[in-house]
Amino acid sequence: KNQVEQSPQSLIILEGKNCTLQCNYTVSPFSNLRWYKQDTGRGPVSLTIMTFSENTKSNGRYTATLDADTKQSSLHITASQLSDSASYICVVSNTNFGNEKLTFGTGTRLTIIP
Amino acid sequence: GAGVSQSPSNKVTEKGKDVELRCDPISGHTALYWYRQSLGQGLEFLIYFQGNSAPDKSGLPSDRFSAERTGGSVSTLTIQRTQQEDSAVYLCASSLVGRVGEQYFGPGTRLTVT
Numbered sequence: 001k002n003q004v005e006q007s008p009q010s011l012i013i014l015e016g017k018n019c020t021l022q023c024n025y026t027v028s029p030f031s032n033l034r035w036y037k038q039d040t041g042r043g044p045v046s047l048t049i050m051t052f053s054e055n056t057k058s059n060g061r062y063t064a065t066l067d068a069d070t071k072q073s074s075l076h077i078t079a080s081q082l083s084d085s086a087s088y089i090c091v092v093s094n095t096n097f098g099n100e101k102l103t104f105g106t107g108t109r110l111t112i113i114p
Numbered sequence: 115g116a117g118v119s120q121s122p123s124n125k126v127t128e129k130g131k132d133v134e135l136r137c138d139p140i141s142g143h144t145a146l147y148w149y150r151q152s153l154g155q156g157l158e159f160l161i162y163f164q165g166n167s168a169p170d171k172s173g174l175p176s177d178r179f180s181a182e183r184t185g186g187s188v189s190t191l192t193i194q195r196t197q198q199e200d201s202a203v204y205l206c207a208s209s210l211v212g213r214v215g216e217q218y219f220g221p222g223t224r225l226t227v228t
Contacts, residue, residue, distance in 0.1 A: 041221065043222055
């Protein structure tokens with residue numbers, strides 16, 4: 001069964017500090033891995049998309065890593081800001097007979113405190 | 115430019131009533147998706163439209179759920195005889211090139227069945 005597990009479930013850090021969110025998956029065959037940011041009451045917004053051959057990708061203060069061998073990904077946030085408070089969702093795509101399906105993790109709820 | 119819009123933003127209905135949720139995708143996007151996000155759960159795929167192809171309805175939880183997409187643009191998700199377990203946020207997303215493309219999400223409709 002395709003699954004995406006994220007940890008921690010929730011995290012609280014001080015403004016300005018760094019943090020790392022984890023994502024483990026059992027999805028096959030693997031197509032790509034995406035990180036989304038979801039503000040409260042909003043739809044998810046894409047941060048990064050990584051394919052099998054990419055092991056790191058940055059988007060401003062967000063850096064995602066991918067280890068396709070161990071089926072793990074991380075999202076590192078540098079110099080956190082209050083606006084980073086949101087849920088971060090890991091999504092893994094698999095492609096079977098040309099059809100792509102997305103499996104969503106339950107997210108990590110990040111709270112930045114001043 | 116205009117993103118994906120959904121209406122209503124909130125809907126409270128009595129058990130047993132029918133509801134219609136609307137999604138306006140980004141202009142020119144050929145693919146449209148409906149997801150359901152229950153509290154503490156990952157996004158759950160419901161249905162996928164791609165151009166004029168038959169929709170992928172594999173995620174619809176029961177025959178009370180149906181969706182249509184008129185003219186390749188606006189989509190309506192209909193839930194008949196609503197149950198309390200239907201309470202969730204219903205998210206719509208669209209993409210330019212089908213399932214492998216970047217998905218842009220709307221703000222969602224929060225449905226509460228009393």
